[in-house]
Amino acid sequence: REPSIDLLQAFVEHWKGITHYYIESTFPPGMRQQVFQFFSKVLAQVQHPLLHYLSVHRPVQKLLRLGGTAPGSVTEKEEVQLTTVLCSKIQQDPELLAYILEGKKIVGRKKACGEPTALPKDTASHRDKDCSHDGAPARPQLDGEPCGAQALNSHMPAETEQLDGGTAESNLITSLLGLCQSKKSRVALKAQENLLLLVSVASPAAATYLVQSSPCCPAIVQHLCQLYRSMPVFLDPADIAALEGISWRLPSAPSDEASFPGKEALAAFLGWFDYCDHLITEAHTVVADALAKAVAEKFFVETLQPQLLHVSEQSILTSTALLTAMLRQLRSPALLREAATFLLGTDRQPEAPRDNPHALYAHLIGHCDHLSDEISIATLRLFEELLQKPHEGIIRSLVLRNLEGRPYVAWGSPEPESYEDTLDLEEDPYFTDSFLDSGFQPRAKPRLAPATSYDGKTAVTEIVNSFLCLVPEEAKTSAFLEETGYDTYVHDAYGLFQECSSRVASWGWPLTPTPLDPHEPERPFFEGHFLRMLFDRMSRILDQPYSLNLQVTSVLSRLALFPHPHIHEYLLDPYISLAPGCRSLFSVLVRVIGDLMQRIQRVPQFPGKLLLVRKQLTGQAPGEQLDHQTLLQGVVVLEEFCKELAAIAFVKFPPHDPRQNLSPAPEGQV
Numbered sequence: 001r002e003p004s005i006d007l008l009q010a011f012v013e014h015w016k017g018i019t020h021y022y023i024e025s026t027f028p029p030g031m032r033q034q035v036f037q038f039f040s041k042v043l044a045q046v047q048h049p050l051l052h053y054l055s056v057h058r059p060v061q062k063l064l065r066l067g068g069t070a071p072g073s074v075t076e077k078e079e080v081q082l083t084t085v086l087c088s089k090i091q092q093d094p095e096l097l098a099y100i101l102e103g104k105k106i107v108g109r110k111k112a113c114g115e116p117t118a119l120p121k122d123t124a125s126h127r128d129k130d131c132s133h134d135g136a137p138a139r140p141q142l143d144g145e146p147c148g149a150q151a152l153n154s155h156m157p158a159e160t161e162q163l164d165g166g167t168a169e170s171n172l173i174t175s176l177l178g179l180c181q182s183k184k185s186r187v188a189l190k191a192q193e194n195l196l197l198l199v200s201v202a203s204p205a206a207a208t209y210l211v212q213s214s215p216c217c218p219a220i221v222q223h224l225c226q227l228y229r230s231m232p233v234f235l236d237p238a239d240i241a242a243l244e245g246i247s248w249r250l251p252s253a254p255s256d257e258a259s260f261p262g263k264e265a266l267a268a269f270l271g272w273f274d275y276c277d278h279l280i281t282e283a284h285t286v287v288a289d290a291l292a293k294a295v296a297e298k299f300f301v302e303t304l305q306p307q308l309l310h311v312s313e314q315s316i317l318t319s320t321a322l323l324t325a326m327l328r329q330l331r332s333p334a335l336l337r338e339a340a341t342f343l344l345g346t347d348r349q350p351e352a353p354r355d356n357p358h359a360l361y362a363h364l365i366g367h368c369d370h371l372s373d374e375i376s377i378a379t380l381r382l383f384e385e386l387l388q389k390p391h392e393g394i395i396r397s398l399v400l401r402n403l404e405g406r407p408y409v410a411w412g413s414p415e416p417e418s419y420e421d422t423l424d425l426e427e428d429p430y431f432t433d434s435f436l437d438s439g440f441q442p443r444a445k446p447r448l449a450p451a452t453s454y455d456g457k458t459a460v461t462e463i464v465n466s467f468l469c470l471v472p473e474e475a476k477t478s479a480f481l482e483e484t485g486y487d488t489y490v491h492d493a494y495g496l497f498q499e500c501s502s503r504v505a506s507w508g509w510p511l512t513p514t515p516l517d518p519h520e521p522e523r524p525f526f527e528g529h530f531l532r533m534l535f536d537r538m539s540r541i542l543d544q545p546y547s548l549n550l551q552v553t554s555v556l557s558r559l560a561l562f563p564h565p566h567i568h569e570y571l572l573d574p575y576i577s578l579a580p581g582c583r584s585l586f587s588v589l590v591r592v593i594g595d596l597m598q599r600i601q602r603v604p605q606f607p608g609k610l611l612l613v614r615k616q617l618t619g620q621a622p623g624e625q626l627d628h629q630t631l632l633q634g635v636v637v638l639e640e641f642c643k644e645l646a647a648i649a650f651v652k653f654p655p656h657d658p659r660q661n662l663s664p665a666p667e668g669q670v
Helices: 007-024 031-045 054-065 076-092 096-102 104-113 121-131 147-153 171-179 185-201 204-213 216-229 237-242 263-282 285-308 313-329 333-344 359-367 373-387 392-403 433-437 457-468 486-503 529-539 546-561 565-572 585-600 606-617 629-651
Strands: none
Touching (some): 031 054, 031 076, 054 076, 054 096, 054 171, 076 096, 076 185, 096 171, 171 185, 171 216, 185 263, 204 216, 216 285, 237 263, 237 313, 263 285, 263 313, 285 313, 285 359, 333 359, 333 392, 359 373, 359 529, 373 546, 392 529, 486 546, 529 546, 529 585, 565 585, 565 629, 585 629, 606 629
């Protein structure tokens, strides 16, 4: 027979056990997800405005605060659904952002500032009733503090002031930042879209609050720095270049690319940097400027710069290649401005040979002439990428500031009338009697109109021929292989010139060089550290590796494309009378040709070997090692570079007004 049980006593014992369990535990299993879903559905389906009420937006704030703070939370899906509903409501009524961030305090202060609150009439009376329960006095406005900022910081509830030093009241922001780091790609993407929406619709008061009193900007940049540190110390520049095109919407590395150590970490970093750039582009101006400065200070200066200045060649190479990849992705004007200042400094006065330029800029110039050819090539690629960005301060800092006033032109000298007048070969130490006896003679040129009149057909022909005829026939081989000729260079140069002209169209550059002022005191000309480095590299083209020569000439071609009359005159006009001690791109090339003609005499079977090297470079012959191979490869590059310069000069004549017939790029884009 079963023993009798006191049912009442059994019930009491079981009830005590259940209540004790829930007193000691935070939620029944699955209850948190149900609560998030309930709020999401109510806020999404109820048409009447609810979030203006204190009794609604305060529980929403608390609910967001209860969400998972670490990636991998079991409620991530439900949390992002709630934030999506909130952001949807904010998109319909931007005033709601103020309530979600700090409720009535923003709206109350807007009244004091004379700003409209834009609340529904049927909501205002209920809101006032709700607000009457909290009658804490407002703190005095700080000197120079925006009225909206005071509104956001006054009347802080005690429970939120105790969290994270008083900054956790921006629960929607902190929740989104956490969800952006989710391992679930869909959750992370949706959170990023929601955060992007929030910072773009923010009112001035809310934007000021986001910058001054929330962890929004520091947290975004901190994650960027963490992703950078998670990558391997060394990455091959070719692997970095292979991941070009990574975006924040598709941050995963392409599956068809070859795998390498650190591939996923690199893709995650480039994806988040692209998101930061996009965020700065779309955000309210106050937030955009603050975030750009935070990226510059915390990432560029404190994290990346030590690697660029490191003594380790691996650190220099990896950080330079990464910086180049970031510049290639960069689109926001605010972040581009900060990047240019970080790399080049703010000085815009003409340079002097022995001055002390911006520290990082000086190191980068030195890296272009590094003992490691890999570092030199990587840094030259960085400068080439920099020259393609739509920021006038870049080209002005690198080149234009040193060409102002045209100090490279000889004072009191008549305009050159012929090719021989410009190139006084007999007085050049490179052109010795033995060299002239070797058979090289400057080709006679017809008389040319003054160099400043760029509107005649003859001038175009003369300048083009000056470059095409610079390399002597015995050093040319392209005609033997029926390769791509000068006409193809013209086609490519035209497209690049149109692109460059469109990019600089809004900069207001003059169409003709500045007239020389006889009353202006003469100053010694210095081409600047950047051009000096390029000219020095160009003068050694016959002794440098093939890949390095390609990169040097590529940077010089980018410079020559700029439609500024001083750049064009200094780099592409062979007929200017240079001031004593000055050199131009053409004069550097003339000296290289002089050196070449002397060295040709010491290379047996020079024409046949030169033709074989060209076939090797184009894949038409096996790549066997030859004597004087570096010299021969340099000659091939020299011939092609002269054709490229001739093509650029051709498409730039007559001088095009960059402000006419060219549509500028869309605002805010690069």
